[in-house]
Amino acid sequence: MKKLRVFISGQKYFGELVLNLCNNMPFVEVVGVCAPLDxxxxxxxxxxxxxxxxxAGTLNADTMPDNVDVGITAHSFDxxxxxxxxxxxxxxxxYHPSLLPRHRxxxxxxxxxxxxxAVTGGTVFWLNSGIDRGDIAYQDILFIDPKLYGMEPKKAAKLLWEHHLQGLGLSLIETALTDINKGIIIKKPQHNAFSTFEPNTDVKDVFKPDLLMLERYSSKSS
Structure with missing residues (x-):
C-alpha cells in the first residue's frame, strides 16, 4: 500500500508530538524534518x-525533499x-491555537x-501566502475556565496550551491526515469579516490600546 509521504517543519515538544503521531500512523511515512539542529x-x-x-531557516523548494504529499507546520517559525x-x-x-479567523x-x-x-479552540488550516489566513480544514472549541482570567496572561496561556490546546491540535492533525489519506480534502474559506490579528506580546514595544485598558481593569478588580 502506498503511504502518505509527510514532511514536518517544527520545533520543541509539539513538533516531537506531531512527529511521533505520524510515526505511529501506519499509512504515513515521514520523509524529512526541518528543525533547529540543537x-x-x-x-x-x-x-x-x-x-x-x-x-531551521534553510527550508525552501530546493532543500525540501521530492515526492512530498503533505507538509505540516508544528510550532514552526520558518x-x-x-x-x-x-x-x-x-x-x-x-495548526493554530485559536478559532480562526479570530486571533491570528x-x-x-x-x-x-x-x-x-469565553470560548477558544484550535484550527487546522491550509497554508497560503498570508499569516494564518488559509482555508480551514478542521476546528474544535474549548471553553476557557474563568479562573484563568485572574492569572498573569502568559501563565494562563501556557496552562491552556499544555493541558488542552496542544492535545486538541494533535487530534485535529490526526483527523486531517486520516481524511487526506482517504482522498477527503476539506477547505473552507475564512470569514474575514470576523478576523482579528494581534501583535506578538513578546515584542517589547507592542502598543495595543485595548490591552492597556484590560490591564487597568484587571488591576482595579484584583
Missing part, C-alpha cells in the same frame, strides 16, 4: 528514526514560501485570555 525534541527523535533533518508550498503535492497544513498571530492564546473570551 532541538532536544523533534530533532533528537528524527535522528533516532534516521529521518533527514534540514536546519516561513513556508510559495514554491515550497507548491512542492507538496496536496499542500501544507498547520503568534500570541493567540494569550490574547484570548486578555480579551476574556
Amino acid at each position: 532541538d532536544k525534541y523533534i530533532t533528537k527523535t528524527a535522528r533516532i528514526f534516521n529521518i533527514p533533518v534540514i536546519p 516561513y513556508i514560501g510559495t514554491r515550497t508550498r507548491y512542492k507538496a503535492k496536496i499542500g501544507w497544513i498547520g 498571530g503568534r500570541s493567540s492564546i494569550e490574547w484570548a485570555v486578555r480579551m476574556r473570551d
